[in-house]
Structures are given as structure tokens and as C-alpha cells.
Amino acid sequence: MKASLTIAIPGSSSSLWTTMRSVGAFNIACSFAALWTFVKVIRALRWRLRTTQLRGPPRTSFIYGVSNDLASSKDSATMYEHWAQEYGAVYMIPSVLGKTRIVLSDPRAIAHFYARESWTYVQAPLSLALIENLVGRGVLWSQGESHRRQRKALTPAFSNAAIRTLTSVFYDSVYKVKSAWDTDLESSKDGNVVIEVQNWMNHISLDTIGIAGFSHDFGSLDGKHASVTEVFDTFGKNPQVSALNDFLFLLASAFPILVKIPTKRAKLRTKLNVTMGEICNDLLLRSRREKDVNMKEAEEEKSIIGLLIKAEGQEAELHMSEEEVMAQMRVLLVAGYETTSISLTWALIELSRHPDVQTRLREELLAFGPDPTYDQLKANLPYLDAVVHEILRLHPAVPEFTRRAREDDVIPLSEPVCTKSGKMTDSISIAKGSLIVISMRAINRSLAIWGPDAKEFKPDRWLTEDGISGKAKEVQGHRHLLTFVDGPRTCLGKDFAIAEFKVVLSVLVKNFVFEMRDGPDTEVEIARGLLPRPRVVGEDSIGVPLRVRRYE
Template sequence: MSVISAKTVPVLRPVHAVAIVVVSWALVAIVRRVRRHLKATNLNGPPRQNLLFGLQKVLTQSKDPSALYEQWAQDYGSVYRLPTALGNSRVVLCDPKAIAHFYARASFTYVVPPLNKVLSDILLGKGSLMGSDGEVHRRLRKSLTPAFSIAAIRKLTSIFYDSAYKTKAAWDLKLESNPDGAIIEVQQWMNHISLDTIGIAGFSHDFGSLDGKHADVAEVFDSFSSAKPSPLFGVILLLAPVFPWLVKLPNPRTRLVQKLNASMGAISNQLLARTRKEKEEGVIGTHEEKSIIGLLIKAENAGSELHMSQEEVLAQMKVLLLAGYETTSISLTWALLELSRDQAAQDKLREELMQLGRTDPTWDQLTSGLPYLDAVVHEILRLHPPITGMSRLAADDDVIPLSEPIQTASGQVVDRISVAKGTLISIPMLSINRSLALWGSDAKDFKPERWVHEDGISEKAKEIQGHRHLLTFIDGPRTCLGKGFAVAEFKAVLSVLIRSFSFELRDGPETKVDTARGLFPRPKIEGEDGCMVPLRVRRLD
């Protein structure tokens, strides 16, 4: 029997192991890319400007990425290929029929990309509605749907008004000694309104932020808008679509996300424990069981048809806290800003609301009896959607129909495109909402009248199948569950504030407004630190 010397046994050094991993990854990536190339339509698109980052760096550094998407759609067609990091690309859909097809199949054919899943898990925990797909997503959504029915939201209207009147009382007190008006930082107040409202309406908990109480979760939310991402984090985000694990590397931004997760987790656990105890003691009645937290507690039951694990219950609470806090406060702030810039629109809205006298609009009036209020709200949702884009990964090969033919890179004219499994698909929602091709030459302008006149919205815009021809609330099986809640709260709060106060920009109508990039884009005054919107507010007799 021969004996093999230890010296002859090959030793796998760390550098060799890394090389093998890199080569293996590269080979798999090449095979997948070749398959996608063979199976997919060869689309036109802008040239790659950077070998490492593609055009992702151009987009992240742009002050208005939506304008870039629109320009590329004009140059290369309503569906085009966009170069991304490390030789990859994604398909951008700007065609209404293609978008409708995509949304109809979202959650099954088009699923949450790995990066989005990682980010969702870090921020919300595993099992959230935002990070799930397929039957899991359907089950989670179905369990929460009763809390967002028209009947359920109708009963919450008084809560919306309560938050608005708490704000009115605080401002009245401030303005008593300032008959000519005072400068009020309205964004912070809109944050307070949103937090207290989702707390009471969703979880039977008053955060008390409108009464001056400190809320840790609000403090962490707000810190996102004022925190400036480090250059390292910028590079991580550019490469993360290829290497999702990069976002888990320790950095100030990730620590902020983890702090928010912990803060939302702490309050969610506290609310769940209190509600479980009340249920055991028989305190919770039929109405409370149909609230958000009541439905979550019910879904915790092992015998429930739509059973959720404790981890899933906690994740849904974080989703609803996040969505309820951020989106409505942003929309309300934008509304006050745009109405401050357009005094004629502000006066017209106030005139409509004053016809009701001193009474608040009823539910029926909020939903269909105040056309100009409805117009202002939907114009804000069109121009300033809290979520500006959506990306999904093709889980299978698919054929996407188009409303108008496009020319491929080989010169062929097609009315449908083939996409291969593994293709990343993007919808630039903000760009579509503001598209000149869809909404006309005044698409970038704040013009509520477009929603009032019968011909105010073009036939082309009407091809978009989302809520009121907007992509603000997405569409299909992933359409925003809380859109009715959000619109009703938006209208109720705005109706109280516009009837009670007049609003002007602190530095005049030519004040330039910028966008702060936090968890969601928020308005701010250009050139000023922080994420604040100071307006001159006056009481109306």
C-alpha cells in the first residue's frame, strides 16, 4: 500500500476559495445572461455610460430621475432596456397596456426581487405583506382586507377629524397673539396627524404626538429625512441589485433602519400584548375585532383559516405603521405647499368647503360631493406619489403586449415583447404620472381643474388602469390595501385646515422646493438643512 505524503495533498487557501466562488458566480451569471438574451426581445435603450454602474449612478445623482425615464421613452420607445451595474440591465415599461399586463401578474409571474426582500426583512422582519409573493401574499392580504372596507373606513372618519381639530386648536393658540400670522413648520404637524391617526384607527392606541408626547418611532422616522447617506452607502446601493447581501454590511444607514425596526417592533409588541389581554378579559367587542389589530389577533389563532405566525403578525403591524405614517403626511405636506404656491386654487377650494357652513363634510360628501377637493387631492397624488417606482423579477418567461408597436434594436417592429425568466422589470410610476405623452403639455403643472372638466384627462392617460388612471396606488393583486383609508384621511384633514387657515410660502411664491430622500421622498425648502416646510399661516374668522 502506498502512502501519500502530506506534502503532495493540495491545500485550498482562502484566496483560492474566493477565486472559485467568484469564477462560479461569473459562470452562472454568464449562462443566465446568455439564456435571457436568446429568449428575450432585443430592445433599444440608452447606451451604458459607466462600465461598473451602467446608468444607475446617473439616476441616483439626478434631481429629477422621472424626467430621464421620460426622455429615454421618447428616444427609444415606450418599452426599453436600461443598463445597470456589472453589465446587467432591466426592462422599463412606460406603455399602458404593458403596465396593465405586468400589474395583473404581479406577485406570481413577477415577484419581489432579492434586494427588495432583503431590505424588507431588515426593516419589517420576515413575512411582511411588502416582502411576500404568491399564495403567502394573497393570504396575508385577505386577512387584512376587512379592516379597509368602505364600511370600516366610514366609521373611522371621526378619528380623521379629531386629529385635524387637535392641530387646529394648537395653531389657534399660537396665532392668538399673532393676528398677522405666524411661521409654522407644517411637515412636522402633518407627521403628528398621521401617526396619531394610524395609532387610534388601526391599533386603538393614541401616540399623543399632537399633544406634545414624545414617540420614539416618530423620531426615528424623521431622522431618515435629515440623515445624509455616506458615499460608501451610495456605492453599496448601486451594487446591491447584483449583490443584495451588501446592504447588510454595517453602515450608518443600515443602523438607522435597524433602529426603526426595533422601535416599530417594541411598540407593536406592546400593542399586541395589551390587545391579547383585553381579548382574554372580554373587553374587545365585535367592532374592535374588525379593526386592524383585532384582525391580526384573530389571524394568530392556530385554527384560523388565514393563520399568521407571530412573526407575520408583527411584520404586518410594522408595514401599517410605516405606510400610515409616511405616505399621508407626505401627501398633506405637498398639498399645503402646492396650495401656498397657487393662491387661486386655495381660494377656490376654500370657497367650495365654505358652502357647507361650519359643519364638516359627511362621508358621502368626502367621497363624491366635493369635486374640487377631490381634484386637489388627486392632483397631489398624481404629481407627488410617495412611492416613485416599482421593480419586480420575472419568475417565468412571459410575453407582454403593447398598446403601440415599438422598434427593436434589430429594426423589427413588434406589438409585444418576450421577457425571459430572471429579467428585472421596472415601472417608473412618477414618470408615468407626469408624462407629457399621457397627460399633455401641462403634465408637470399643478392643475386641479384637469380632474373637474370632462375633457381634462386625455384618452391616452385613461389607458392607465390604476386608481383614477394613476399609478400612485399601484394596481392588480398588489394594489395598495389602504388607498381608501389614505384618501379619506387626506380629504378630511385638508378640509378642516383650508376652512380654518390661509397658507403662504414663508419667502414668497418663487420659493424653490427640493426633495429630501428618506424612506420616501419628502418636500423641503431648497438650500436649507433638515426636512422642513415652514409656511406663513393665518387664522380665518
């Protein structure tokens, strides 16, 4: 038998194993880093080879590009328009961490884009993360076939027939406001009161969507402070965003996971999501119980809550999961609170700034007589229609958005642009992964598209055939506006919103006179609620105090 000699070195085997394991982990990490870098370089080279290189503004920040300039600007639409004038109707802007975005201001290019949205052009990763965090995976979040299915399931609730039956709900809400304001005016010594109108417009919109969509009265117009209204209002009471929030939000366009960092604003979004989830769940449970008792089948087919309950059924042709149903309810609550209330607030501001327009609108409404029906609102009040669409033109609730190209594409232009190499082209190539920006506010106010009076509040432009002319007629959207976007993702609640807008404005203007509290030259700025909102300069929160008196 041969003896073996073993020399034991205390701790040597475990130390060696630890060292080998560390070296192995390091090598794996380096391999992944090298692979990630290689993929990024290949994608960048492919993007550069397959994308038409356009002119654009220089990078003003190594980290942000020009993103911080846009975010901190009081009027980003003016910046977009200035760049379009300098570089052409399609151009590139430097973005965060070396990324580049392509901005479309050409009507033909925009029409091509919208026709392919939700299939070729999809939500950017940051948008998806924010939407999911706020309202879940509903019609606003979904893409392609999933979006088509969810949208088709909801469409009957927004038909003309459905909205016609809801007009009385719009009137009920605005008459609650009239009653409250009448009471304040009765106790006023000089016949006028200062009213913070934005808060009232918020509550009109919220109570209306609650009753019209879910047969539930939130009671915000009656002074009730339900949990959902308190969270909504908190966004408006904290419009200032910290430097850290801005920093993280800008970087999140490159790293969407950053939206999960629990900043104050992120916590508010999460709290709103949870609160809306609790409300929606209660509404859904109640509606399921009451379905057979209080709701006829024909009515069920047209109501939002009825359509959602129907879509829950496993046998439903347009089946939606419980997660999707809850997401639709959240989307409708947010839209009901935000978009119409913002438009109504801007309307009262513009009418206060332009007393001649306010007087002319009131004369039309008084001459018409009783409260108009839904069909009369659409066809018999041309100046009301003109005022509403001029507000929608100048003040779209959503000012801009970004989409990502899911595949290569070629976008045609209505007029040639000069590329970075100096060549003229009447179309541009877009590589998969490209980020596309459209500023609805910039297009709606563009001097090149709408003419020299594009920045003016001028309802008369909607009353004559040549009032909308030139390039404005090339814009394919509702009444040549991008306010409700276009294509397969056109705002589903467009007609609902316009009808509510007209009802509320008609009652308020017919009964009250509005003035800016501190005179017609009062400066108004943009504050940040869930969406950008008007605010009188110097006011806290999102305050818009107007001087109101009864019309006699």
C-alpha cells in the same frame, strides 16, 4: 524476518499534508468559481436569446450603467420620460455591473404587468432584503399565495364600513393641530406665524394610524416623544446620504447582502425595526388582554389589531404566524407615518404656490358648511376630490419600483416599438430573471399620456369628462393613476389614506390661509427620509416652512 528501512525527514509529512490540503482547497475553490461563472454565462446567453433586445440610453459608467445618474438626479422621472420619447414606450437601460433593466412606459404593457404581479413578477432581491430589514416578512414582503392569504386577512379593516367609523379619528387628530396653531396665532403680533408643516403632517399621520389601527395614542401631536417617533424623525433629520452609502446601495442591486453592512443609514433602519417591534409587541400583548373586556366581536372583525389577533389563532382560516402579525403592524406604522404625511405636505406646498386654487377650495368647503361625513367627502365635494387627486398624480409617495420576472413572459404593447435590430414589434419577450422598472411618477406626469399640461398643477382636469382623455384613460389604476399601483398588490390602505387626506385638508384649508414663507416662487427639492420627501431649498432636514394666518 525482514527489516524495513525508514528514513525520517523532520517535518516533511506535516508539510506535505498541509501542502496537499492547500492544493485541495484551492482546487475546490476554483471548481466552484468555474461552476458559478458557467452558470452565469448560461443564464446570460439564455436571457439574451429569450428577451427582445430593445434600444436605450448608452452606459455612462462601467460600474453603475446609468443607475448613478438616476440616483443623483433631482428628477429621475424626467429622465425616464426623455428616454421614452427617444427610444419608445418600452426600452432598456444599462444597470450595475453589466446588468440590464427593462423600463415599461406603455399603458397596455403596464396593465399586463400588474395583472401578473406577485406571481410572474416578484420583488427584486434587493427590495426583499430592504423590506425584511425594515418591517419584516409581512404583506409588503410576501409573494404569491402567502401574499394573498395575508392581504385577505387584513382586507376587512379597510372596507368602506370600517373607514366610515374611523372618520372621527381623522377629525380628532387634525383639530389638535388647529388648536395648537390657533394658540400660536393668538400670541402673534402681526396675525401670521411661520410653521414647519411637514413635521405636523408626520405626527397627524402617526397618531391617526396608532389610534385607528391599534387603539393606541402615540401622543406626538401633544408633544410626547415616544421612542418610535424619535427614530422616525431621525430619518428626516439626516436626509443627506454619504458617498459610501450611495456606492453600497447601488452595488447592492447586484449583491443584496451589502445592505447588511452597518452603515449609518442601515443602523437607522435596524433601530427603527427593533423600536417598532418593541412597540408592536406591547400593543399586541395589551390588546390580547383587553380583547374580551373592551371589544365586541363585531368591532374586532373590523379593527386592524382585532383581525391580527384573530389570524394568530391556529384554527383561523387565514392563519398568520407571530412573525407575520408583527410585520403587518410594522408595515402599517411605516405607511401611516410616511405616505399620507408626504401627500399632505405636498398639498400645502401646491396650495401655497397656487392661491387661486386654495381660495376656490376654501369657498367650496365653507359653502358646504359643517365637517363632511365620510360619504359626503366621497360624493359631495368635487373640488376637494380634484385637488387631492391632482396631488396624488403629481407627487406619488413611492416614485418607482423594480420587479424580477420569475418565469418567461410575453408583454403586449399598445403601439409598436423599434427593437435594437431595427424591427418593429407590438409585443416583447421577457426571459426569467429579467428586471422590470416602472416609474409611477414618470407615468403620472407623462406628456405622451396626460397631454401638454401634464406637468402643471391643474385640479380642473378632474372635473370634466374630457379632462382625463387619450392615453391617460388606458392607464389601469385608481382614477387612471399609478400612485397606488394596480393588480393584486394595489395599496390596501388606499381608501383609508384618501379619507384621511380629505379630512385633514378640509379642516386646515377652511380655517387657515397658507403661503410660501419666501414667496410663491420658492424652490422646493426632494430630500431623502424613509421615502423621498419635499424640502424647501436651503432648509436643514426636511423643512417646509409656510406662512400661516387664520382665515377670517
